[in-house]
Amino acid sequence: MENGVGPGVFGALSMGYLVAGARNLADWKRFGCEAIGLHLACESESQLAFRMDEHARRIIIERRDADDAIALGWQVNDRAALDIILERLAANNVSVEFLQGDQAAQRGVLTLHRFVGPKGLLIELFVEPLTDSKPLQILSSGFNIGRAGLGHISVMSKERDRTIAFWRELFDARISDRIEISSGKRVALDVTFLRVNERHHSVAIAATRGPRIDMFPTRVQHFNIEVATLDDLTATFERCRALGYKMSRNIGRHPNDKELSFYLPTPSGFEMEIGWDALVVDEAWWESDRVYDRMSNWGHDIPGALSTELGLRHVLTGIKSLRREEFLPW
Ligand SMILES: [Fe+2]
Numbered sequence: 001m002e003n004g005v006g007p008g009v010f011g012a013l014s015m016g017y018l019v020a021g022a023r024n025l026a027d028w029k030r031f032g033c034e035a036i037g038l039h040l041a042c043e044s045e046s047q048l049a050f051r052m053d054e055h056a057r058r059i060i061i062e063r064r065d066a067d068d069a070i071a072l073g074w075q076v077n078d079r080a081a082l083d084i085i086l087e088r089l090a091a092n093n094v095s096v097e098f099l100q101g102d103q104a105a106q107r108g109v110l111t112l113h114r115f116v117g118p119k120g121l122l123i124e125l126f127v128e129p130l131t132d133s134k135p136l137q138i139l140s141s142g143f144n145i146g147r148a149g150l151g152h153i154s155v156m157s158k159e160r161d162r163t164i165a166f167w168r169e170l171f172d173a174r175i176s177d178r179i180e181i182s183s184g185k186r187v188a189l190d191v192t193f194l195r196v197n198e199r200h201h202s203v204a205i206a207a208t209r210g211p212r213i214d215m216f217p218t219r220v221q222h223f224n225i226e227v228a229t230l231d232d233l234t235a236t237f238e239r240c241r242a243l244g245y246k247m248s249r250n251i252g253r254h255p256n257d258k259e260l261s262f263y264l265p266t267p268s269g270f271e272m273e274i275g276w277d278a279l280v281v282d283e284a285w286w287e288s289d290r291v292y293d294r295m296s297n298w299g300h301d302i303p304g305a306l307s308t309e310l311g312l313r314h315v316l317t318g319i320k321s322l323r324r325e326e327f328l329p330w
Helices: 025-036 079-091 101-105 160-171 230-242 304-321
Strands: 013-022 039-043 047-051 059-063 068-076 097-100 111-116 122-126 151-156 174-181 189-195 203-208 222-226 249-253 260-265 271-276
Touching: 013 025, 013 122, 013 151, 025 039, 025 047, 025 059, 025 230, 068 079, 079 111, 079 122, 079 160, 097 101, 151 271, 160 189, 160 203, 230 249, 230 260, 230 271
Parallel strands: 013 059, 068 122, 151 203, 222 271
Antiparallel strands: 013 068, 039 047, 047 059, 097 111, 111 122, 151 222, 174 189, 189 203, 249 260, 260 271
């Protein structure tokens, strides 16, 4: 399965959609349409859905009592690859639900299989998306989605090794590289970047060194999307600021995927990273054992007052997490 040899699903899937819960859909509508510049595909009392390309839905927001990520949809290239994944789930005694008709249409797909993934985030697998050919009304020239999928998520885990093993065993995910932030900083962190196709990472797993704590109250720490051009990135940054949104991290460049990006909180509690120019992995020359000692080559600074506030909040959330079990499917 490794190195593209033998049957496997590496390269046969990509991130398809994100579903998040929010108490306030009006906040999300403003954030999605006016700040990020997404296409509002549908709006009801209980749900919002946004398009970013020809897929009928890429980001879905459901009215809930809690702000958090709910589900991550993965597009699988064909039935054969889907069957391999379903066989792996069955072998691990994971109960899988099949949805079709209106329930699947709510996710913008024809049918889907789903199960409860790490930290309770639903993992949903689909082959055929529903599409919409109506012109996009977005505020960027486009989003970089294509065959490598929507973007990536970053998750903090108290069960780092088991979580990495889960993604490797389920999706044949490969480790792209790691970032180890050394002691001397406030918190020593190790981040492992996993890819399932040419996108440098679709899932990043962050873990504290020493006692394992989870400093974030949401299942996902951040969700990344990429805009098409540098002008799109800077225009989105300026638009968010002009609308009064506070940045969690100003513009900067990551050392490993080389992505230029900024971060801001979403109305669902987790952050969104808006990026551009992330590198594409060429399997022929990629070396997976690179370890970087910083999160950013430059920039990504946290605004001063927010830095102190976030530091305190993260420590308190981290202490509470010591009493909490972290769910894993196996
Ligand atoms: Fe990221």
